[in-house]
Amino acid sequence: MKCHVPGPNVKVLARTVHALARFGDELYLESLPDCILLRTLNAAESAYAMVKFNKNFFSYFNYNYYSTEDNEGLKCKISMKSALNTFKSPTHIDKQVENLEIKLDPESCKLIFQLKCRHGIVKTHFVSILDCKAMQAVYTKDTVPNRITSPQRILSDALNNFQSSDDQVTLEATSMSLILRNYIDCSADLTKIIRTQISLKPAEFDSYMIGTETVITFSLKEFRALLTFSEALNLPLQLHFETTGRPAVFIVHNGTTFEAHFVLATTKADNASQTTTTQNTNIERSKRKDTSGTQGSAKKKPHLDPDISKCLDEDSHLFNFVDIPGDNEIILSNKLNGNHSINKDKTVNDLMDCDNIPASPAARTMIKSVFKRCFESTFDPRSIQGAVLAENSDSD
Amino acid sequence: MKFRAVMIDAGPMREFSNVVTIISKLSKECVLRLSDDLIYFIVSEENSGPSPPILWCEIPQAMICSEYQLIGLDEEHKDIYLALNSGNLARSLVTLKTAKSLKMKLTKKQCPCLTLEIESPCTVSQQTRQVTHDIPVTVVPRKLWSDFHEPRVPDPDISIELPPLKQLRTTIDRMKTMASEVVIRASAEGRLTLQIKTDMAKVSTRFKGLRVEAFGGPIEHSDSETETQINEDMSRVCYCRVDAKKLSMFLSAEQISTNSTVCSIVHKKLVILCLQTDENIKLQCFISGIVY
Amino acid sequence: MDEGTSQYYFTASMDSGKTLCSLLKAIQFQETAVFCALPEGLKLTVEEGKCVQASAYVPSDNFTEYHVRDDVDVMFKISIAVLAECLNIFGSGEESSLKMYYRGEGSPLLLVLQPQSVNNVMTDCEIATQTADSVLELRDEDAEEVAKLVLKAPAFLGLLADLERSCEVFELNLSPEHPNVSIVTYGMQDRSCIDMPKSSDMVQSFSCESPVTLRYQLQHIRTIMKALAISTKVVLRCSSNGLMLLQLKLEKEDQRQMFSEFYIVPLLDD
Numbered sequence: 001m002k003c004h005v006p007g008p009n010v011k012v013l014a015r016t017v018h019a020l021a022r023f024g025d026e027l028y029l030e031s032l033p034d035c036i037l038l039r040t041l042n043a044a045e046s047a048y049a050m051v052k053f054n055k056n057f058f059s060y061f062n063y064n065y066y067s068t069e070d071n072e073g074l075k076c077k078i079s080m081k082s083a084l085n086t087f088k089s090p091t092h093i094d095k096q097v098e099n100l101e102i103k104l105d106p107e108s109c110k111l112i113f114q115l116k117c118r119h120g121i122v123k124t125h126f127v128s129i130l131d132c133k134a135m136q137a138v139y140t141k142d143t144v145p146n147r148i149t150s151p152q153r154i155l156s157d158a159l160n161n162f163q164s165s166d167d168q169v170t171l172e173a174t175s176m177s178l179i180l181r182n183y184i185d186c187s188a189d190l191t192k193i194i195r196t197q198i199s200l201k202p203a204e205f206d207s208y209m210i211g212t213e214t215v216i217t218f219s220l221k222e223f224r225a226l227l228t229f230s231e232a233l234n235l236p237l238q239l240h241f242e243t244t245g246r247p248a249v250f251i252v253h254n255g256t257t258f259e260a261h262f263v264l265a266t267t268k269a270d271n272a273s274q275t276t277t278t279q280n281t282n283i284e285r286s287k288r289k290d291t292s293g294t295q296g297s298a299k300k301k302p303h304l305d306p307d308i309s310k311c312l313d314e315d316s317h318l319f320n321f322v323d324i325p326g327d328n329e330i331i332l333s334n335k336l337n338g339n340h341s342i343n344k345d346k347t348v349n350d351l352m353d354c355d356n357i358p359a360s361p362a363a364r365t366m367i368k369s370v371f372k373r374c375f376e377s378t379f380d381p382r383s384i385q386g387a388v389l390a391e392n393s394d395s396d
Numbered sequence: 397m398k399f400r401a402v403m404i405d406a407g408p409m410r411e412f413s414n415v416v417t418i419i420s421k422l423s424k425e426c427v428l429r430l431s432d433d434l435i436y437f438i439v440s441e442e443n444s445g446p447s448p449p450i451l452w453c454e455i456p457q458a459m460i461c462s463e464y465q466l467i468g469l470d471e472e473h474k475d476i477y478l479a480l481n482s483g484n485l486a487r488s489l490v491t492l493k494t495a496k497s498l499k500m501k502l503t504k505k506q507c508p509c510l511t512l513e514i515e516s517p518c519t520v521s522q523q524t525r526q527v528t529h530d531i532p533v534t535v536v537p538r539k540l541w542s543d544f545h546e547p548r549v550p551d552p553d554i555s556i557e558l559p560p561l562k563q564l565r566t567t568i569d570r571m572k573t574m575a576s577e578v579v580i581r582a583s584a585e586g587r588l589t590l591q592i593k594t595d596m597a598k599v600s601t602r603f604k605g606l607r608v609e610a611f612g613g614p615i616e617h618s619d620s621e622t623e624t625q626i627n628e629d630m631s632r633v634c635y636c637r638v639d640a641k642k643l644s645m646f647l648s649a650e651q652i653s654t655n656s657t658v659c660s661i662v663h664k665k666l667v668i669l670c671l672q673t674d675e676n677i678k679l680q681c682f683i684s685g686i687v688y
Numbered sequence: 689m690d691e692g693t694s695q696y697y698f699t700a701s702m703d704s705g706k707t708l709c710s711l712l713k714a715i716q717f718q719e720t721a722v723f724c725a726l727p728e729g730l731k732l733t734v735e736e737g738k739c740v741q742a743s744a745y746v747p748s749d750n751f752t753e754y755h756v757r758d759d760v761d762v763m764f765k766i767s768i769a770v771l772a773e774c775l776n777i778f779g780s781g782e783e784s785s786l787k788m789y790y791r792g793e794g795s796p797l798l799l800v801l802q803p804q805s806v807n808n809v810m811t812d813c814e815i816a817t818q819t820a821d822s823v824l825e826l827r828d829e830d831a832e833e834v835a836k837l838v839l840k841a842p843a844f845l846g847l848l849a850d851l852e853r854s855c856e857v858f859e860l861n862l863s864p865e866h867p868n869v870s871i872v873t874y875g876m877q878d879r880s881c882i883d884m885p886k887s888s889d890m891v892q893s894f895s896c897e898s899p900v901t902l903r904y905q906l907q908h909i910r911t912i913m914k915a916l917a918i919s920t921k922v923v924l925r926c927s928s929n930g931l932m933l934l935q936l937k938l939e940k941e942d943q944r945q946m947f948s949e950f951y952i953v954p955l956l957d958d
Contacts, residue, residue, distance in 0.1 A: 082878050085852050096846075105486055108880075119843065120888035123866070128877035154518075161514075161527045190506045194484045195530040204518055204525075289691070401831055425788065559809065566779035568810070597770045597796075601811040 001031040001074035002065035002103035003058045010097045014090035016082045022225030023049045028135045031073035045266035047222040048137040057257035077131040086113045086125045112201040141240045141249040145211025148239040152231045170217040215242045216266040228260040399502040400468040402417040408460035413489040430476040448547035452680045459675040461675035488529040516602035551647035553634045555609040556582045565647035572640035581635035584611040634663040646681040689947040698725040698790040701753040709775035710937040714915035715742040722820045725762035744948040760862045764817040774813040778803045806807045831927040835862040835896040843890040858906040862898035902940035915948040930954030
């Protein structure tokens with residue numbers, strides 16, 4: 001893979017890396033014929049970010065330069081720290097950098113970032129590749145009942161009213177108002193914590209559609225990071241969400257060159273209890289194909305099981321998959337092209353069962369091998385379709 | 397017990413927020429005492445005993461509130477005393493600077509709370525947005541109320557108007573990096589000196605031409621420790637040694653716009669800083685003297 | 689100056705001690721400094737181990753009055769931290785006039801400061817002094833200069849600020865061939881490299897006969913950053929024994945100049 005990022009876009013890339021750094025410690029890069037994807041997942045597997053840079057973001061784009069196999073783009077993982085080191089001071093980077101070249105050096109197994117800066121200075125970072133895998137999470141964004149487009153500043157201004165010690169926020173969405181509250185763990189000492197609540201009116205937003213009134217709770221740390229990202233780039237933020245327990249998807253895009261999806265697991269407000277979550281852990285686990293043979297204790301957080309990962313290595317470089325009941329893709333997107341088999345009723349019902357389980361456990365990135373199609377050049381990654389898998393975290 | 401107050405004027409709301417911010421810098425906990433005429437903020441040391449509180453603030457409610465309703469326990473116990481975390485209150489009031497109104501009331505949620513309802517203008521439309529904060533409070537039991545009454549202090553030996561607090565604070569902040577204690581010296585001639593002395597350095601900042609509000613009469617200096625300037629009549633000079641960090645904290649009250657700040661000294665024993673604002677908010681800080 | 693001070697070892701006056709204060713803070717990475725009042729000007733030197741030696745030099749034309757007795761050596765140890773705080777007693781927003789007095793050996797250094805904007809306040813300081821050991825001479829007369837690089841200070845600061853702090857080693861590669869100047873730092877698994885060709889408009893001049901690679905502790909190199917932030921120009925000289933000398937020039941509004949100097953000892957190959 002080899003590509004060139006023109007000066008003004010380097011800032012966007014820098015901002016992206018800084019935002020992703022608030023989500024996870026490892027950065028996955030994947031180059032496809034028409035785009036490059038940057039992804040990360042947090043350790044608790046409750047927050048996922050994916051930013052897609054289209055071909056037109058770059059001034060030069062060759063997705064499989066240096067690759068040994070035809071049509072095989074780059075798939076790799078680097079440390080987030082290395083990425084941050086390359087993109088220091090995002091606020092000033094546009095004044096300094098004229099051009100950035102990213103290319104793979106297959107011999108040394110390093111990703112080379114070369115920044116051509118003003119005054120003839122050239123900065124080169126030789127970043128070690130930690131792994132040659134890709135990673136992808138699956139989530140629904142298009143058929144959700146609740147969709148809000150927020151101009152900048154409204155949400156971050158609202159968040160200014162919260163204490164910096166608050167770590168989760170609850171969103172109560174009704175057609176009349178959007179209420180933000182700081183989430184208080186049931187085990188916390190109520191006599192010591194301030195409860196803050198802000199009510200925002202639908203008129204404040206660019207668009208506001210609540211199909212299903214709901215209450216969702218998610219982590220503030222990542223939310224703040226994505227708000228900073230959208231504000232730094234002067235772009236509105238889209239919130240797509242459904243009901244309690246389903247992941248909330250936040251989208252920032254400029255319509256042409258890049259699109260960022262931030263997926264946060266949600267928990268039910270104020271009622272999360274230890275027992276229900278562990279119960280869910282068990283249930284979700286039992287649905288998995290028993291290749292791993294691991295039952296695990298109820299308290300163990302879901303994570304990548306070594307056995308599964310091993311069999312995945314031989315697979316199409318996708319990691320961590322779960323077998324969804326019905327084993328078929330569920331089409332929930334309206335944009336799809338009708339080539340895919342639909343077994344809607346059965347699987348949606350299964351999903352409904354999933355829905356009834358309150359506060360399911362930590363998100364897992366789940367990919368079915370069927371999704372290998374995603375990486376074929378004919379596939380339009382925009383219309384992401386797939387099983388909606390509960391990706392929720394414990395309010396830990 | 398019932399309490400409800402509303403503020404709608406920008407100036408008083410800003411001052412209120414500033415006062416609470418200063419209090420939060422001095423102490424994590426404070427007592428809010430509500431009476432018919434005055435709102436008090438009181439910060440006291442753990443074991444105050446007979447000594448005065450560290451901070452005593454009086455806010456005439458009529459000057460800042462457009463509405464004010466208070467119902468105490470009974471006829472004899474009309475005031476309400478609430479203990480709360482000053483940091484919580486200060487952080488919630490930060491947005492008060494741009495707010496349209498503030499409503500405060502005593503509520504009972506999962507525990508007794510001081511509920512603040514702040515109405516802020518929206519960034520885009522003409523509408524307002526409402527923010528609610530429930531700040532947990534503890535009702536102070538009656539037997540402790542005497543700890544929170546008007547402080548009784550000995551008559552000061554001298555009361556002198558201070559130069560601008562900002563100036564003082566800059567200097568004290570430099571001094572506190574070099575020494576832990578500072579000596580404040582004032583003379584009936586209108587001179588004020590701040591002095592630190594360590595093995596490494598002796599630094600004295602001397603102000604003159606300050607207005608003396610009151611002078612209690614000749615001071616006795618029994619010790620030879622006092623250093624004298626040339627031609628200085630020591631009977632008209634008094635001083636007090638205080639903790640430099642504490643003094644610096646109090647001087648952060650420079651945020652409040654004041655008409656004047658008066659420093660009163662009880663020779664060797666106590667320093668009292670008294671600020672008064674346009675809205676008649678009175679803030680008194682007490683720093684006890686360090687005696688060896 | 690007042691009468692009676694004519695016998696003093698050293699007296700000096702300045703309209704504003706602000707720049708002097710900034711300069712002292714720039715070399716303040718140790719607690720004490722050696723204070724020398726030379727006929728040419730004031731020099732304060734700070735040492736860290738035997739690896740870094742920094743000096744602030746204030747030529748006498750920066751003072752409105754400057755007097756040093758020619759029959760004595762005015763040299764003593766003083767706390768540079770205390771000196772800097774005293775010079776700053778009225779805050780950085782204020783220009784304060786400064787008077788310095790040093791009566792004789794063993795005396796404290798006396799400072800008198802008065803802010804320009806208000807006239808009812810002044811500060812006097814007495815700062816204790818100690819006998820100074822001699823200042824370490826790091827220069828080797830026999831070693832010759834192998835490379836010299838002159839850069840704009842803010843630009844060099846930008847480069848240094850970008851280096852990953854957790855790296856231990858600062859590797860400097862100088863060569864008459866392109867890219868001339870190359871700074872390499874090594875991280876846990878990564879390597880970063882900054883190339884600065886002599887054609888860059890950041891480089892004011894560059895001379896180097898043959899390629900040379902020198903290694904220093906990054907932490908030591910970073911000690912110059914505060915001084916770089918207030919300076920206009922930096923001259924980097926490397927000698928054949930690896931010793932690096934950085935000379936920084938600070939130009940004030942009144943065209944007077946002050947200087948800071950850093951000697952940094954290289955890392956020896958094990």
